[in-house]
Amino acid sequence: MEFFVRHRRRLLRALPLLTTVVLVSGCAGPLSTVDPAGPAARDIATLWWVMLAGSLAILVLVLVLLALAFRRGRDPGAGDEARQERRWIVGLGLAFPVAVLLALLAYGLVIGERLLPRSGADVVAVAAEARRWEWSFSYDDAPGRSTLNVLHIPAGRPVAVAITTADVIHSFWVPRLAGKLDAIPGHVNVLRIEADAPGIYAGRSAEFSGVGYMDHAFTVVAHDAEAWQAFLGGAE
Secondary structure (H helix, E strand, O other): OHHHHHHHHHHHHHHHHHHHHHHOOOOOOOOOOOOOOOOHHHHHHHHHHOOOOHHHHHHHHHHHHHHHHHOOOHHHHHHHHHHHHHHHHHHHHHHHHHHHHHHHHHHHHHHHHHHOOOOOOOEEEEEEEEEOOOOEEOOOOOOOOEOOOOEEEOOOOOEEEEEEEEEOOOOOOOOOOEEEEEEOOOOEEEEOOOOOOOEEEEOOOOEEOOHHHHHEEEEEEOOHHHHHHHOOOOOO
């Protein structure tokens, strides 16, 4: 009790961050965006944490300024009051948030550029076509081969997914591997995904596209090199 009384101010300041960490620590699972299993998803998760830290820094500053505004003290003179206004309102109230927001914007642009699909000899090309209520996948490396509601990819290699739809707008999303991208009628959007290790990853359509969209799910199966070659050869 004595420890809490002595350090109550520090504990209260750290409470929002501690609460957030505790809540987020329970967000693991097949559809968790903070439990990445690939480089693209990891970049997105890192961006989320950086944005959270920046927003908390601004929040803490605003709360400190608010507390100082209610603190009683001597009445300043006209010159002192003008200097205090410049220091607190312009310097901290405006300059600090603007600097933080600009830094977050720059970091977000860098991450966004890293998430763009790339071409290269190591990139695997697949196509995803959505319709109510299923996903059909085809593979450039296995002409004529298609799978329904199960996307097969090699682990450890970037995969360019060409996404479209046969009817209304849907959204392709594998939270642990990448961000989400809309499937738009008459248009092809390309999303880069990659799995660090072989495994099974859950995917969903994250776009409200009519009654039944809640069950519009699919699975991504990431193979090791041997299993991937077997799949291309016709094995299930």
